[in-house]
Amino acid sequence: MVYPQQPMVKTKTIELINYDKLPAGQNATVAVMSYSGYDIEDALVLNKSSIDRGFGRCQVVRKNTIQLKRYPNHTKDVISGHRLDENNNPIFPHKAIGSDGLGEVGMRIENGQIFANKCVPTNAGESVLGNDAQNGEARESHRETPAYYKGPEPSYVDQVMMSTSDNDQTLIKVLLRQTRRPELGDKFSSRHGQKGVCGIIVQQEDLPFNDDGISPDIIMNPHGFPSRMTVGKAGVLNGSLEYGTCFGGSKLEEMSQILVDKGFSYSGKDMLYSGVNGECLQAYIFFGPIYYQKLKHMVLDKMHARARGPRAVLTRQPTEGRSRDGGLRLGEMERDCVIAYGASQLLLERLMISSDAFEVDFN
Amino acid sequence: MSTEKEPIVHIQEHSKDRVKFILENVDLALANSVRRVMMADIPTVAIDMVEIESNTTVLPDEFIAHRLGQIPLVSANCDEGLRYTRDCNCMNGCKFCTVILSLQVSCSEEGKTMMVTSNQLEVIPQQDLYDDGAEEMSKRPENFGQPVGKDDAAAEPILICKMRKGMELKARCIAKKGIAKEHAKWSPCSAVGFEYDPHNRLRHTTYWFEDDVKSEWPLSENAQLEEPVKEDEEFDYNAKPNKFYMDVETDGSLGPQEVVLKGLQELQTKLANLILGLKAEPEADTTAHGEAGFGQAEAAPPGWAVPAGAAGATGGGWGQNQALTNGTGGGGAWGSTSPRAGGSGGGAWGGAASHTRYWWRMGCWC
Known part of the structure; x- marks a missing residue:
């Protein structure tokens, strides 16, 4: 997660495990209403402007391990540098690697490009015996078996590490990083198991808004509620963090009083205007921040x-x-x-x- | 409509980054259009491309690029002072369509965290390649493209990242003109408040309450400016909202005055284009193929379902066996051999203006 926030509603447990120091979600402004039909069956409507501003943005880091083996006949795997074309530019698959044959930190790596140019000796299986001259010659011949990057979207080389493993074999690890913004089909969840996938991304001006001009980051369909009873709202406007449990947390009356003092209805429901035609909506809408987490199920990995x-x-x-x-x-x-x-x-x-x-x- | 009153704008508050005003005697649709245009259609300058030369901070490159993109840059009169890169006749960026900023920071202090802020972004003057845009350059203010608040000591700069000793960040940022429809960083507004009918006189909404509406729903500030609804007042179901309370807050890239004025101007341009488009259409039709097409589209019932007239009866298309047995095959679905049927096929699609021309081509070639 790129811009994590600590939850505005918390529990004692959260403090005990220091979740508020290393959070993994954002306090999204949610409107519980039906909008456009793209939010049925637990789907969510996301605000494009919020996404532009970094809502739900996350980084996916993937580790790739390459082992350089030694073979019984004294041959071993090697890494060879990038190959150049006639204009002295590296050929396409070798664009991201340097002269040492490993991916250069910060380089963009696309589908079909290489991040480590490993070469295996052609005669690895041959006998150990034989005279030295023969072996010396044989040792030189290698076949390229590079590690290709496969994926629809490019990645960036984040870190490269070289070490030795338990049995004295050289080990190379390459971390590849991708920054992803939410897209259709990505999965989000509040902390109540109220999960849903993104059904549509809407421009901010088309979304409903209240009279202060606040528009929601997420619109959630109310049909998810009655059968599952998973309401949890942080209607906290005075800048403090509150406990959200019914067993001796913040009192409902006090919370409602804060809402009223700040000019909202005590129930947390709000009157909203339609973004499309400016008319105010017939019904009151439950509106406010709810802590949302992005789940690791993303379409990019699944499609x-x-x-x-x-x-x-x-x-x-x-x-x-x-x-x-x-x-x-x-x-x-x-x-x-x-x-x-x-x-x-x-x-x-x-x-x-x-x-x-x-x-x-x-x- | 001669009885209509002149629109009135009453400004309540006006400061450096916000304006509060009442818009009166206009339609709800117009008021909302203004709101939408101000949010999404006013061009500003924002960093769009970042060339990172070196980055040894803890944040990854994309992260920093994203943060740089969202820094508001002074873009007063950007509408006339800068071109869209797509409209410019340069190959890849010139001073008429881009503003270049550089960020060169490194930290050498021991044991202290250094802040990299928007104040460290410097605008780099660009060389003249062409000389045809001098007029545009003169329309820009002096601090054009600078991060907002750089020349203001009181304003707190925007934090980009933090660094410790030995870290370095070198980047060249290319700022371009754009609108918020493309990306929210180009939006000059941070929020646009919009309210009408604070007493719910028009009953556009139904309040939810347990005991009493009045005690449970706090009134907004604007409610003091309007008469409350009396107990015995009769409900006028014909009434329309005509007083709108708007509150425009900007991020500093444009002043609130410019946002509102440019917004209105933008809306006007859009409407003018629409009117132009509507006017041009009939002419295009008549030049193309006589009286058929668009005119028929309005008169005829939806083209698909109707077996298209007497001649050939193939334009009806799709599910009809007749069309298939007649041997026109796939063509039947798309209007067919006779120009007449082609015309009625056009009827099905003609509703959208842009489609009619396309349709004519189909009708001619099939």
Whole structure:
């Protein structure tokens, strides 16, 4: 999380574990209302301006480990420097690495580029025996097996470390960093298990606002409440941090009194204006800061599609799983749908004739 | 409407970064448009690209770039003093479309935390490449592009990051002109307050209450400026709001006066463009293909569902077996061989002005 804030409502436990010193969320101004239909089924509406200003921004750091092995025949893996093209510029995959063959700190690294140019000896498996001259020559021949960066979005090299592991093998660790702003499909949660994914991102001027010009960072659908009973609000305006438990925390009456003193309704509900046409909304809206955390489930890590791709050797069926660029399963229920629609010939054609059929050459 | 009263603006408060005013005798829609335009459509200058030469602070490069981007820069008269980079005829940035700032800080003090603030950003004068924009340059104030509050000792500078001994931050920032629709950093306003009908005379909202509305819903300050609703007052369901309390607070990049005036100007330009667009449309239609198209679009019921007239009956398209058996195939769906059917196809899409032309091309070529 890039700009963490300490929660405005806290508990004794939070103080005991020092969560307020190392927080992982932000006090988002939330309006509990229905807006645009993109917030049904626990989805959230986010304010684009808040995101621009750093709301929910986070950094994802990934560690990549490379081991340089030694082989029984005295050959070993090496790191070789970047290769240059005719204009003395590094070739595309080698753009992010320096002359030492490791990623340079601060460089941008894109899909298909290398962050460590490891080379494996071509004769690693050969016998230990033999005369020195032969070995000396053999030792020189290496094959490049670089560590490629794979991902739809570029990363930046954050840190590079070189060390030795337990069994005396050289170990290289490269930290790659990505800064991500919230996007459609990212998951957020309040501290009450009231989680939801972002359904739409809306311009600030289209969002509802109150008469001071405050517009929410998040709009949450009220339908999530009745069945789950997970209301928790920090309606604290006087700058102090309050305890939010019903067992001997801050008193409800006192909290309500603060709200009234600052010119709000005691229930925490507010009158809002529509951002689109300026009219005030017919209903009162529960409005105020709630502590929100961004969860690690982000679409960027999950999105996946496949048209054509690798197949399993044994069955010749498409592989499984995102990491292997696998296919998406057309299961039993999906099959039923296609049949019910009346497109059973499609199934025959797609799944049998152009998929299972295989021609074997007998010559 | 001759009975309409002249709009009145009554300024209640005006300071360096905020203006409070009452807008009277205008429509709700207009008042809200002004609010929206002020928030999102006024161009300002903000750092858009950061070239980091060295950064050994604890914060990563993107983090610092993001923070730099959000520093408000003095952009008075930016509308006329600076071009959009996309409109400029330079290759990649010149002094007419960009402002360049540099940040060069390093810390050598032992055991002390040093603050890197917006005051350490310096505007670098750029060389003349072309000489056609001297007029634009003259419209800029002297401190154009400087961080807000740099020449004001009383104003607290904006913290960018903190550093200890041996850390260094060198960056070249390229500031560009933009509007807040693109990114919130270009918004000149920090908040725009907007209120009407503080007593809820028009009953646009229904207050939730337990015992008594009046004691449970505190009135806003503006309520003192209007008569409270009497107990026995009759509800006028035809009444329209006509008094709007607005409170514009800026981040300092533009003065509040400029925000409001530029906002109105921007709104005017937008409306003028709309009117121009509406006027030009019929002409374009007549030149293209006679009377069909747009005119028909308004008269005819939605083009899809209707089997398109007598001739050929193929324009109806989609689900209709007739169109398919007639052998026009895919073309049937998109209007077809006869120009007449093409016209009615246009009817389906013609509602949006920009689509009609596109449609004409389809109609001709199919």
